[in-house]
Amino acid sequence: MRVLIVEDDVRIASIVKRTLSEAGYAADARHTTGAGLEAFAVEEYDLVILDVMLAGEERGGFNVCRSIRESNSDVPILMLTALDKIKSRVDGLDSGADDYLVKPVHVLELLARVRALLRRAPRATLPVLKVSGVTLDPATRVVVRGGRTIMLTAKEFSVLHYLMRNAGRVVSTTELIDHAWDANYDGYSNVVQTYVRYIRKKLNGYGETDLIETRRGSGYIMQSDA
Numbered sequence: 001m002r003v004l005i006v007e008d009d010v011r012i013a014s015i016v017k018r019t020l021s022e023a024g025y026a027a028d029a030r031h032t033t034g035a036g037l038e039a040f041a042v043e044e045y046d047l048v049i050l051d052v053m054l055a056g057e058e059r060g061g062f063n064v065c066r067s068i069r070e071s072n073s074d075v076p077i078l079m080l081t082a083l084d085k086i087k088s089r090v091d092g093l094d095s096g097a098d099d100y101l102v103k104p105v106h107v108l109e110l111l112a113r114v115r116a117l118l119r120r121a122p123r124a125t126l127p128v129l130k131v132s133g134v135t136l137d138p139a140t141r142v143v144v145r146g147g148r149t150i151m152l153t154a155k156e157f158s159v160l161h162y163l164m165r166n167a168g169r170v171v172s173t174t175e176l177i178d179h180a181w182d183a184n185y186d187g188y189s190n191v192v193q194t195y196v197r198y199i200r201k202k203l204n205g206y207g208e209t210d211l212i213e214t215r216r217g218s219g220y221i222m223q224s225d226a
Contacts, residue, residue, distance in 0.1 A: 006036035024154020069096035
């Protein structure tokens with residue numbers, strides 16, 4: 001899942017981004033109205049977190065929210081504000097926001113709100129995947145193979161989920177980076193290779209077939225049942 005954070009306070013943006021990244025989300029942070037809208041136009045996001053006041057604009061967050069809705073996007077939007085006022089919350093919801101969180105933000109509540117919004121989002125209503133004896137449930141984040149429940153980190157789960165959704169075709173390293181890492185990933189480290197290795201180690205029990213094949217120079221393919 002990829003999240004866009006539009007927050008002009010660099011410190012707060014950094015905390016929110018780090019919190020989301022540690023929870024396994026790919027998070028991008030922008031600090032102005034223009035930069036936020038530009039990022040949203042370029043990338044496909046599963047959730048947007050907006051500060052109400054952006055770079056001195058009292059209604060900057062509301063304007064970004066309204067612009068996103070006017071583009072016919074149904075992406076979930078969570079608004080952050082230091083103003084604990086009914087009118088401010090009503091204005092945010094009227095501009096198209098789905099939820100509201102008053103600063104200072106507690107990270108556990110932030111993550112709970114994010115999970116709730118993603119569960120309700122149409123694009124997040126994903127079916128249970130079953131590929132070559134492996135079952136993955138996006139709602140419960142449970143992976144099972146051969147009767148074994150396999151414990152994956154959030155990032156490992158995200159990578160395996162994408163491979164299973166695209167079973168039977170080669171998935172490039174670039175695709176996996178776009179799905180599971182944020183925009184600051186430099187593309188030169190072997191982080192994808194490392195995570196695929198972690199997943200293989202956990203997925204393959206004694207005597208079980210390796211279901212993830214490496215295609216040198218192309219990417220990875222999850223073997224399908226067909």
